[in-house]
Amino acid sequence: MGKIRHSAHWGAFTAETRDGRVVGVAPFASDPHPAPILQAMPEALYHHCRVAEPMVRAGWLESGRNSDRAGRGKERFVPVSWEKALTLVGDELARVKAAHGNAAIFGGSYGWSSAGRFHHAKTQLQRFLNCHGGFTAQVHSYSIAAGLAILPHILGDIQGIRNVTSWRDIRDNTQLLVAFGGIGTKNPQVQPGGSGEHSTQFWLRRLKAAGMAVVSVAPLRGDTADFLDAQWLAPRPNTDVAMMLGIAHTLVAEDRHDRAFLARYCIGFERFEAYLMGTDDGQPKDAGWAAGITGIDAEILRTLARRMADSRTMITTSYALQRGDHGEQPFWMTVTLAAVLGQIGLPGGGFGFGYGSMQAQGNAVEPIASPDLPAGTNPTRSFIPVARIADMLLNPGAPYDFNGQRRTYPDIKLIYWCGGNPFHHHQDINRLISAWRRPETIIVHEPWWTATARHADIVLPATTTLERNDIGASSGDRFIIAMQQAVPPVGGARNDYDIFSAIAERLGIGENFTEGRDEREWLRHLYDVARQQAARRQIEMPDFDTFWADGHIEIPPPATHNVLYAGFRADPAANPLKTPSGLIEIFSQTIDGFGYDDCPGHPTWLEPVEWLGAVGDYPLHLISQQPATRLHAQMDCASVSRDSKIQGREPISLNPADGAARGIAAGDIVRVFNARGEILAGVILDDGVREGVVCLATGAWYDPAEPGRIGSLDKHGNPNVLTLDRGTSRLAQGPIAHSALVEIERFEGPAPEITAFTGPNAQG
Numbered sequence: 001m002g003k004i005r006h007s008a009h010w011g012a013f014t015a016e017t018r019d020g021r022v023v024g025v026a027p028f029a030s031d032p033h034p035a036p037i038l039q040a041m042p043e044a045l046y047h048h049c050r051v052a053e054p055m056v057r058a059g060w061l062e063s064g065r066n067s068d069r070a071g072r073g074k075e076r077f078v079p080v081s082w083e084k085a086l087t088l089v090g091d092e093l094a095r096v097k098a099a100h101g102n103a104a105i106f107g108g109s110y111g112w113s114s115a116g117r118f119h120h121a122k123t124q125l126q127r128f129l130n131c132h133g134g135f136t137a138q139v140h141s142y143s144i145a146a147g148l149a150i151l152p153h154i155l156g157d158i159q160g161i162r163n164v165t166s167w168r169d170i171r172d173n174t175q176l177l178v179a180f181g182g183i184g185t186k187n188p189q190v191q192p193g194g195s196g197e198h199s200t201q202f203w204l205r206r207l208k209a210a211g212m213a214v215v216s217v218a219p220l221r222g223d224t225a226d227f228l229d230a231q232w233l234a235p236r237p238n239t240d241v242a243m244m245l246g247i248a249h250t251l252v253a254e255d256r257h258d259r260a261f262l263a264r265y266c267i268g269f270e271r272f273e274a275y276l277m278g279t280d281d282g283q284p285k286d287a288g289w290a291a292g293i294t295g296i297d298a299e300i301l302r303t304l305a306r307r308m309a310d311s312r313t314m315i316t317t318s319y320a321l322q323r324g325d326h327g328e329q330p331f332w333m334t335v336t337l338a339a340v341l342g343q344i345g346l347p348g349g350g351f352g353f354g355y356g357s358m359q360a361q362g363n364a365v366e367p368i369a370s371p372d373l374p375a376g377t378n379p380t381r382s383f384i385p386v387a388r389i390a391d392m393l394l395n396p397g398a399p400y401d402f403n404g405q406r407r408t409y410p411d412i413k414l415i416y417w418c419g420g421n422p423f424h425h426h427q428d429i430n431r432l433i434s435a436w437r438r439p440e441t442i443i444v445h446e447p448w449w450t451a452t453a454r455h456a457d458i459v460l461p462a463t464t465t466l467e468r469n470d471i472g473a474s475s476g477d478r479f480i481i482a483m484q485q486a487v488p489p490v491g492g493a494r495n496d497y498d499i500f501s502a503i504a505e506r507l508g509i510g511e512n513f514t515e516g517r518d519e520r521e522w523l524r525h526l527y528d529v530a531r532q533q534a535a536r537r538q539i540e541m542p543d544f545d546t547f548w549a550d551g552h553i554e555i556p557p558p559a560t561h562n563v564l565y566a567g568f569r570a571d572p573a574a575n576p577l578k579t580p581s582g583l584i585e586i587f588s589q590t591i592d593g594f595g596y597d598d599c600p601g602h603p604t605w606l607e608p609v610e611w612l613g614a615v616g617d618y619p620l621h622l623i624s625q626q627p628a629t630r631l632h633a634q635m636d637c638a639s640v641s642r643d644s645k646i647q648g649r650e651p652i653s654l655n656p657a658d659g660a661a662r663g664i665a666a667g668d669i670v671r672v673f674n675a676r677g678e679i680l681a682g683v684i685l686d687d688g689v690r691e692g693v694v695c696l697a698t699g700a701w702y703d704p705a706e707p708g709r710i711g712s713l714d715k716h717g718n719p720n721v722l723t724l725d726r727g728t729s730r731l732a733q734g735p736i737a738h739s740a741l742v743e744i745e746r747f748e749g750p751a752p753e754i755t756a757f758t759g760p761n762a763q764g
């Protein structure tokens with residue numbers, strides 16, 4: 001029996017080994033609320049859908065760049081030796097670079113990879129491609145693209161996401177928490193880089209004990225932890241901006257707004273006020289107007305507005321709200337509503353994004369640097385906004401707008417993905433499949449036969465985190481975890497680092513890429529850099545050998561806690577915001593100057609492209625939230641996730657009234673469809689789902705009934721077959737997964753077998 005210290009995005013743990021195999025996992029001893037997801041790891045590690053050896057799509061092996069690309073996702077794969085695979089990849093990278101330049105190589109490789117900071121797959125790839133002369137990158141994230149683009153314009157930085165008011169200040173001061181998108185314990189299972197303690201539930205229970213009241217604004221009652229006894233308000237999805245406007249209007253009309261705060265700390269309130277009160281367009285955005293859009297009674301909105309003004313109120317808005325059409329607006333309007341209340345910068349007041357979206361939000365930690373692998377610099381400077389990948393592949397050379405820039409899509413010949421799963425994360429998978437046929441070559445490193453691996457030309461089997469040594473750390477967590485190798489590589493898998501080192505050697509950039517270090521030397525080096533940085537902040541870390549022998553470091557929480565923008569509030573002249581005015585920009589001259597009708601100069605209610613206010617053939621709003629039983633599509637093959645399925649399909653929750661209207665019962669298999677595609681799912685009836693809404697978590701592995709055919713039925717329930725691939729606006733170009741209408745019906749006849757977890761050669 002061995003006990004090996006390790007960590008994952010879902011928390012630190014100990015792996016138990018016997019006879020060279022992982023036989024169990026136990027959470028880190030000091031973790032008060034370990035994530036159930038952790039228990040999937042041993043099964044996933046040895047699952048038969050691990051990629052066992054390097055594999056090349058038959059057509060590509062035969063014809064290379066001239067292959068029939070419609071064979072992707074359909075053709076058989078041929079096993080090749082590592083020697084052959086590495087030569088194929090190296091030669092192809094050299095060819096594309098010479099023939100088309102480095103910008104023709106797409107290495108954005110968006111995705112969560114694993115928690116270790118050295119073997120972080122995407123960073124490994126990008127470091128390698130930078131040594132090779134660069135690549136086309138992706139900026140921002142699927143998580144929070146609209147937020148990352150809009151906040152710097154209105155607040156000068158992204159502290160509202162990265163450095164929110166600490167839980168302790170909320171417990172001690174907040175009387176009312178208004179949570180748009182809810183606040184629960186499902187999503188804080190996870191933190192990029194991992195966490196030594198899951199503290200969100202710990203704190204939520206203390207907030208409740210301290211007497212704080214919660215209003216949960218969400219389509220799902222379960223979005224907010226039931227022990228909070230929240231008041232549940234369920235507006236139509238994507239109408240939160242109208243709701244916030246209705247609240248702001250009440251505050252101004254009843255003279256409950258904080259004029260002094262608006263005058264001293266904000267710019268442009270007058271322009272916004274003219275819109276809010278309707279003096280510019282004749283339409284006051286009052287509670288009655290908001291009721292018509294949101295479906296929430298006007299009196300409820302007025303009462304809530306008064307309560308917010310009379311209390312120390314914290315507004316939190318989950319990331320989910322900005323993953324909808326015009327997703328910039330809910331974030332801008334959150335800040336504006338908090339400014340109208342005048343509590344920004346006060347303990348327990350104001351706003352903060354994503355409490356409950358990610359584990360570390362609200363944690364008080366010392367700002368120590370995590371031991372990240374440097375990715376180097378990209379000489380091409382070529383990039384796209386993260387979610388515009390299909391647009392880019394389909395429209396090389398086409399112009400588009402992004403955050404005030406007029407840009408042009410590059411012409412991609414080769415895609416290299418390492419540590420992400422676009423056939424999980426991207427919207428409108430049928431459109432992605434046609435775009436995916438454009439490049440000449442697609443290379444993927446994956447531990448498992450995900451849909452992305454199945455749609456590649458060359459698949460290299462990567463180790464998982466348990467098969468190598470690493471360091472787990474997150475800037476939001478006060479633990480640093482030694483991730484010690486538990487078992488040798490499974491099958492023929494190799495570390496991404498070793499794969500890139502071998503290709504780099506072939507390309508003559510070996511020394512550049514490795515700097516002459518092996519795994520252990522890199523860990524020591526990255527740790528020492530972080531240790532030196534910590535020392536400059538008077539934080540002592542033990543030497544590497546002590547850290548490694550102990551298995552972790554715990555850094556005490558800081559004596560002082562953070563209150564978002566307290567310094568600015570205390571002295572706005574000495575601590576101006578990094579906006580053009582130095583103030584909170586309720587009206588932004590910069591954004592107004594872009595002239596975007598889909599993102600005007602102040603927060604505005606803009607109708608989403610698809611929503612319950614304008615239904616046609618597809619009358620139900622699909623919410624594809626993050627899954628409770630896995631991280632995105634990771635470990636969907638293991639029982640923790642599969643036990644949640646219904647007749648093997650991803651569960652879809654709907655209101656019993658919507659079920660009854662369609663003759664659908666709990667446990668049925670249904671066809672969920674719209675003009676973009678169709679999937680099967682298994683029914684849960686739940687009166688905690690707003691009428692007119694259906695909820696199907698993201699992450700079921702795409703499983704086409706007819707592999708390779710655009711428009712095939714997905715047997716398993718990947719919501720991105722149904723979502724819309726369009727940017728939030730010309731400002732952020734973020735993904736809009738949460739704006740999609742669908743219809744559902746009972747699926748009659750025998751349900752087709754699930755084949756997502758078999759690997760590509762099992763069928764036919």
Ligand SMILES: Nc1nc2c(c(=O)[nH]1)N[C@H]1C(S)=C(S)[C@@H](COP(=O)(O)OP(=O)(O)OC[C@H]3O[C@@H](n4cnc5c(=O)[nH]c(N)nc54)[C@H](O)[C@@H]3O)O[C@H]1N2
Binds near residue numbers: 142419445447496
């Ligand atoms: N409809 C809908 N779509 C969404 C969302 C939604 O809410 N609804 N959410 C969006 C959001 S917020 C996000 S962040 C994205 C997430 O999208 P992704 O981050 O792409 O999803 P993951 O499933 O985490 O993919 C990570 C992949 O890395 C692989 N991997 C893990 N470790 C290693 C390694 O060491 N080496 C290599 N080579 N590979 C490794 C895993 O097997 C997995 O396939 O999805 C987005 N898509």
Ligand SMILES: Nc1nc2c(c(=O)[nH]1)N[C@H]1C(S)=C(S)[C@@H](COP(=O)(O)OP(=O)(O)OC[C@H]3O[C@@H](n4cnc5c(=O)[nH]c(N)nc54)[C@H](O)[C@@H]3O)O[C@H]1N2
Binds near residue numbers: 181187
């Ligand atoms: N267990 C688990 N935890 C995770 C992840 C995971 O895959 N699994 N992924 C992690 C990642 S990458 C991210 S980015 C975060 C994301 O964190 P979030 O974006 O907060 O997560 P979601 O689950 O997509 O959405 C939360 C809830 O918002 C509600 N919602 C959606 N649209 C609207 C709307 O228009 N209005 C209102 N009022 N509510 C709406 C939905 O009911 C949904 O359940 O989660 C992280 N945590």
Ligand SMILES: [Mo]
Binds near residue numbers: 142143144
């Ligand atoms: Mo995310």
